[in-house]
Amino acid sequence: xxxxxxxxxxxxxxxxxxxxxxxxxxxxxxxxxxxxxxxxxxxxxxxxxxxxxxxxxxxxxxxxxxxxxxxxxxxxxxxxxxxxxxxxxxxxxxxxxxxxxxxxxxxxxxxxxxxxxxxxxxxxxxxxxxxxxxxxxxxxxxxxxxxxxxxxx
Amino acid sequence: xxxxxxxxxxxxxxxxxxxxxxxxxxxxxxxxxxxxxxxxxxxxxxxxxxxxxxxxxxxxxxxxxxxxxxxxxxxxxxxxxxxxxxxxxxxxxxxxxxxxxxxxxxxxxxxxxxxxxxxxxxxxxxxxxxxxxxxxxxxxxxxxxxxxxxxxx
Numbered sequence: 001x002x003x004x005x006x007x008x009x010x011x012x013x014x015x016x017x018x019x020x021x022x023x024x025x026x027x028x029x030x031x032x033x034x035x036x037x038x039x040x041x042x043x044x045x046x047x048x049x050x051x052x053x054x055x056x057x058x059x060x061x062x063x064x065x066x067x068x069x070x071x072x073x074x075x076x077x078x079x080x081x082x083x084x085x086x087x088x089x090x091x092x093x094x095x096x097x098x099x100x101x102x103x104x105x106x107x108x109x110x111x112x113x114x115x116x117x118x119x120x121x122x123x124x125x126x127x128x129x130x131x132x133x134x135x136x137x138x139x140x141x142x143x144x145x146x147x148x149x150x151x152x153x
Numbered sequence: 154x155x156x157x158x159x160x161x162x163x164x165x166x167x168x169x170x171x172x173x174x175x176x177x178x179x180x181x182x183x184x185x186x187x188x189x190x191x192x193x194x195x196x197x198x199x200x201x202x203x204x205x206x207x208x209x210x211x212x213x214x215x216x217x218x219x220x221x222x223x224x225x226x227x228x229x230x231x232x233x234x235x236x237x238x239x240x241x242x243x244x245x246x247x248x249x250x251x252x253x254x255x256x257x258x259x260x261x262x263x264x265x266x267x268x269x270x271x272x273x274x275x276x277x278x279x280x281x282x283x284x285x286x287x288x289x290x291x292x293x294x295x296x297x298x299x300x301x302x303x304x305x306x
Contacts, residue, residue, distance in 0.1 A: 004282040016266055021276055021284040034187050034196055041194035043187055043243075046250040058278055090196075090289065092271040093264050097199040099272045111246050113169055118245040119252045123174055125211050129157040131174040136243065 003055045009095075016093050024096040025051060030066060031098060035110075038087040038101040044110040045118040047076070049098070061086055063100060081106030107142050114140035156208045162248075169246050177249040178204060183219060184251060188263075191240040191254040197263040198271040200229070202251070214239050216253060234259030260295050267293035 007022045009015060015022055025031050030048040037044055047065040049057065053073055056064040063084035067074040077083030084102035091098055104110055111118040121133040160175045162168060168175055178184050183201040190197055200218040202210065206226055209217040216237035220227040230236030237255035244251055257263055264271040273290040 001278060001280075002282050003278060003284060006284060019274070019286045019288075021286050032185055032199060034199060036196065043189065043196075043252050046185060046187060046245065058276070058284065089276040090272040091274055091276065091286065092199065093266050093268075093273075097272075099196050113246050115246075119243040119250075120246075121172070121244055123211070123242040123244065125154060125156060127154075129155050131156060131159060131211065133172045133174050133244065135172075 001059055003058050006051060006054075015095050021091065022095055023051075023054070023091065023098075024094065026096075028068075030068070031096060033063075033065065033098040033100055035063065035084065035100045035102055038103050042117055043119050044102070044104070044116075054098075057086060057100075058089070063102060076110075077105055080112070082108075082110055084110075109141035112144055114142050114144045116141050154212055156211050159204060159207075168248050174244065175248055176204075176207070176244065176251075177247065179249075181221075183221070184249060186216075186218065186251040186253055188216070188237065188253045188255055191256050195270055196272050197255070197257070197269075207251075210239060210253075211242070216255060229263075230258055233265070235261075235263055237263075262294035265297055267295050267297045269294050 007020050009022045009024060023031055029050045033047045033049050035045045035047060036042060048068055050066045053064040053066050063076045063086055065074045083105040086100055086102050088101045089098055109116050115137050120135060120137040122136050124132045124134050126132060160173050162175045176184055182203045186200045186202050188198045188200060189195060201221055203219045206217040206219050216229045216239055218227045218229060236258040239253055239255050241254045242251055262269050268290050273288060274286040275289050277285045277287050279285060
């Protein structure tokens with residue numbers, strides 16, 4: 001299926017209450033994509049899409065992002081095999097964010113550090129007012145140094 | 154508890170593998186906060202915090218944001234009663250996003266449109282290449298016109 005250009009933004013009422021998809025891309029042309037595991041519901045990563053990567057995602061059923069650090073299109077899993085098959089995409093009231101529910105391929109991990117989720121550390125406020133982190137995943141799914149160096153994949 | 158200034162950003166290795174919280178705020182001084190229901194795991198909203206709203210959130214245990222549209226601090230639920238009690242905050246590998254797990258107070262809804270979640274519409278690609286939306290929540294929790302007009306709360 002070839003996806004057409006998305007509808008232009010309408011009135012606030014139309015955006016918030018309508019059934020026309022009118023996504024808001026920011027001044028860099030990007031929209032935030034919150035990516036959760038379709039089965040467990042856990043948050044895996046936050047990525048950014050431009051209009052073209054969103055179109056590719058809808059057309060192919062596999063998640064494409066825009067890499068802000070590398071300034072290029074990035075098919076998640078293209079290097080690592082951790083392809084995201086998209087089960088559902090939702091948007092929020094003002095249509096400036098996306099929620100993707102995905103199944104993860106390959107070794108089942110999402111984070112390039114080897115953990116299942118990019119969100120594997122929780123904040124720990126200490127008594128002296130400093131904030132540290134603690135690991136919430138007890139092991140890595142894989143050792144990234146043995147697979148594909150340190151780049152995102 | 155009074156939270157100190159967050160640690161400055163260290164090396165990539167330190168940020169990605171360390172246990173020091175070194176959040177990255179963007180060029181507007183903001184970090185994205187993905188907010189999920191602590192019980193169901195469902196995504197409720199995406200908000201943005203600056204360093205001060207994040208400090209207030211950690212200190213008080215209730216979520217504070219920076220409203221990009223109104224350019225002011227915004228305690229979620231300050232108007233609506235839909236206060237978010239924060240159970241846990243996680244960050245991702247590059248520490249440029251937050252994941253909040255919250256319990257929602259008041260009427261239990263999060264969206265100012267009356268729905269439980271701001272993400273209550275899913276994308277529907279049509280055969281002609283256009284993309285529409287469909288409601289995934291079958292009713293509103295409350296009628297916002299009877300409560301507090303149309304502002305976010």
